Amino acid sequence: MRRLLDGLYAASAWLAGISMIGVLLMVLLTIVSRFFGFAAPGTDAYAGYAMAGAGFMALASTLKAGEHIRVTLVLGMLKGKAYKTLEVTALTIATLLAGFLAFYASRLVWQSWEIDDISVGIDATPLWIPQIFMALGTLIFFIAFCDELVMELLGKRKPRETEDAHHE
Secondary structure, three states: OOOHHHHHHHHHHHHHHHHHHHHHHHHHHHHHHHHHOOOOOHHHHHHHHHHHHHHHHHHHHHHHHHOOOOOOOHHOOOOOHHHHHHHHHHHHHHHHHHHHHHHHHHHHHHHHHOOOOEEOOOOOOEHHHHHHHHHHHHHHHHHHHHHHHHHHHOOOOOOOHHHHHHHH
């Protein structure tokens, strides 16, 4: 199971990276089209879709790498049961919020597909297509928080070092 989850997080990170390359390609296409005088309509919209996809697809791998911003001032003062209680409480709340985000992002994709919603730009892209990356990214983020919560409850979660600890 661990290998499957780690593979999911790695795949999500790779998709985020590919999305960033998509942003670069769209920007380069816009620059080249202006330089050589041909039209490349919709590139700004596709760059935006790729940027959103990159952000959402990177959520889970960033969480698992311990790179999300955490307020450790209070955590640093706690030890033992108080520390564990606060960690479990924070992870439970974060898991619930990530679950709501995944649910509503998925619902948005479904609604956009159901009503044939398209972008208002010249590209007229069916909006469910770029929204899939948001829904998929938030679903993997939710799975990552469930993973973190279970690992914490089982006592298998590795404690994160704070930046302050590196400066002491």
